[in-house]
Amino acid sequence: MEKYFDLAYIAESVPLLVPFLKVTLMVTGLSVLFGSILGFILAIMKLGNSKIAKKFAYGYTTILRCTPSIVLLFLTYYGIPAIAGNFGINLNDIDKAVFVVITFSLQFAAAMSEVIRSSLESIDRGQFEAAVSVGLSHTQAYRRIILPQAFVVALPNFGNSLLELMKEGSLAYTIGLIDIMGKAELIIAGNYNTHALEIYLALAVIYWTLSIVIEKLFLKLEKAFSKGKQVITTA
Amino acid sequence: MSEGLDYKFLVETFFVALSGVPITLFITIVALIVALPLGFLLALSRINQIPVLNRLAQIYVSFVRGTPVIIQIFIIYSSVPLMLTSIFERYDVEMKVYDVNPIWYAFIVFSLNTTAILIEVFRSAISTVSKGQLEASYAVGLTTAQAFRRIIIPQTLVVALPNICTATVNLIKATSLGYALSLQEITLRAKVAANVGYNYVEAYIDIFLVYLILCSLVEYLFKRYEKRVSRFKAVSI
Numbered sequence: 001m002e003k004y005f006d007l008a009y010i011a012e013s014v015p016l017l018v019p020f021l022k023v024t025l026m027v028t029g030l031s032v033l034f035g036s037i038l039g040f041i042l043a044i045m046k047l048g049n050s051k052i053a054k055k056f057a058y059g060y061t062t063i064l065r066c067t068p069s070i071v072l073l074f075l076t077y078y079g080i081p082a083i084a085g086n087f088g089i090n091l092n093d094i095d096k097a098v099f100v101v102i103t104f105s106l107q108f109a110a111a112m113s114e115v116i117r118s119s120l121e122s123i124d125r126g127q128f129e130a131a132v133s134v135g136l137s138h139t140q141a142y143r144r145i146i147l148p149q150a151f152v153v154a155l156p157n158f159g160n161s162l163l164e165l166m167k168e169g170s171l172a173y174t175i176g177l178i179d180i181m182g183k184a185e186l187i188i189a190g191n192y193n194t195h196a197l198e199i200y201l202a203l204a205v206i207y208w209t210l211s212i213v214i215e216k217l218f219l220k221l222e223k224a225f226s227k228g229k230q231v232i233t234t235a
Numbered sequence: 236m237s238e239g240l241d242y243k244f245l246v247e248t249f250f251v252a253l254s255g256v257p258i259t260l261f262i263t264i265v266a267l268i269v270a271l272p273l274g275f276l277l278a279l280s281r282i283n284q285i286p287v288l289n290r291l292a293q294i295y296v297s298f299v300r301g302t303p304v305i306i307q308i309f310i311i312y313s314s315v316p317l318m319l320t321s322i323f324e325r326y327d328v329e330m331k332v333y334d335v336n337p338i339w340y341a342f343i344v345f346s347l348n349t350t351a352i353l354i355e356v357f358r359s360a361i362s363t364v365s366k367g368q369l370e371a372s373y374a375v376g377l378t379t380a381q382a383f384r385r386i387i388i389p390q391t392l393v394v395a396l397p398n399i400c401t402a403t404v405n406l407i408k409a410t411s412l413g414y415a416l417s418l419q420e421i422t423l424r425a426k427v428a429a430n431v432g433y434n435y436v437e438a439y440i441d442i443f444l445v446y447l448i449l450c451s452l453v454e455y456l457f458k459r460y461e462k463r464v465s466r467f468k469a470v471s472i
Contacts, residue, residue, distance in 0.1 A: 074435065171303075204310060207303060
């Protein structure tokens with residue numbers, strides 16, 4: 001080990017890691033899907049009339065926000081099989097990715113419920129009233145007038161939450177999921193812990209690139225969708 | 236683990252987890268003390284577009300926000316000792332790198348991380364304070380330092396506080412990754428206690444509760460402080 005640090009090794013390890021990006025992206029994608037659905041339900045509960053549903057939804061958000069991802073991850077990883085075990089269901093040889101998706105769906109739902117709630121609230125009440133007054137039904141008013149506008153408002157926050165989720169997803173290696181981070185750990189273990197720094201740098205480069213790409217994508221989307229938006233300009 | 240929760244262990248480990256709170260808070264506070272002024276200054280350099288600093292801050296923020304904290308931790312944890320060894324060798328310092336307390340690495344990682352987050356927080360907050368405020372303070376004869384201390388910073392703080400609160404809570408949550416630095420904080424202590432009898436569910440419930448209490452408390456304190464500073468809030472006419 002006369003050479004501690006080898007810059008070329010970073011470039012060499014990137015191609016080894018990139019194939020496992022698939023797992024990372026799949027887990028992220030599924031979590032976003034389930035999390036968004038759950039988040040939407042929570043947002044409706046927050047905006048609805050039922051006091052109990054409101055309390056529950058806000059309580060859920062507060063609790064999930066105060067829990068580190070890694071703690072939630074282990075709580076589902078150890079907790080769910082234990083609960084299922086009480087009912088005589090054996091979940092011990094289920095794929096680890098399932099627990100990861102459950103964890104991050106729960107967490108993403110908390111973030112999304114706030115994003116959706118604030119975006120729906122940002123739409124002026126008059127829009128709904130106007131829609132109803134021109135003869136649209138409530139469903140039509142929501143589908144055609146409110147939701148498209150709320151969607152544009154929600155986009156940047158959705159993008160931020162997505163990036164946050166992707167980064168937190170790197171913790172999935174702690175329960176043994178072989179995503180890009182897990183693969184990196186394997187490579188390092190296979191190298192007897194040498195060149196760890198180079199591998200981590202390679203990982204950082206991959207994540208960084210991915211973040212920038214997603215960020216740019218959302219800026220583009222935002223621009224494309226806000227074409228009908230009326231912006232108040234101060235002359 | 237079909238016999239259900241071990242309540243005795245649950246209660247005992249709760250206090251074990253609680254004993255990690257001082258370290259968590261210590262790291263959080265040190266990180267904030269470093270990051271608040273640094274973040275503010277770099278945010279100013281971003282706004283005033285100081286040539287090199289502006290660009291550097293931009294790349295720095297982009298990197299920290301674009302990579303997972305755990306990778307930042309690993310990078311610092313594996314690069315700083317390398318640098319230290321070569322420095323120690325060059326200057327003949329009689330000290331082993333592995334004797335360095337891991338808390339120092341935690342300080343470095345979380346300070347750097349929080350600084351980047353706060354640059355963005357302050358940048359958006361400062362830009363909400365209109366330039367006229369600064370000009371008005373000059374007009375009544377304040378120096379730049381006075382203008383910032385008495386006029387600009389209080390108004391910035393009102394806008395920035397909710398985001399600083401979020402950043403602090405995130406920071407507390409992020410310190411749970413200190414296990415990678417073998418730092419004796421909440422998560423690691425409870426986990427080690429659980430290793431004896433494989434009581435992981437109980438241990439993680441305890442950790443969960445401790446973080447819940449800690450973060451709720453921090454949020455509550457920030458809410459109260461927010462109320463106090465809200466008197467500086469600019470009233471739109």
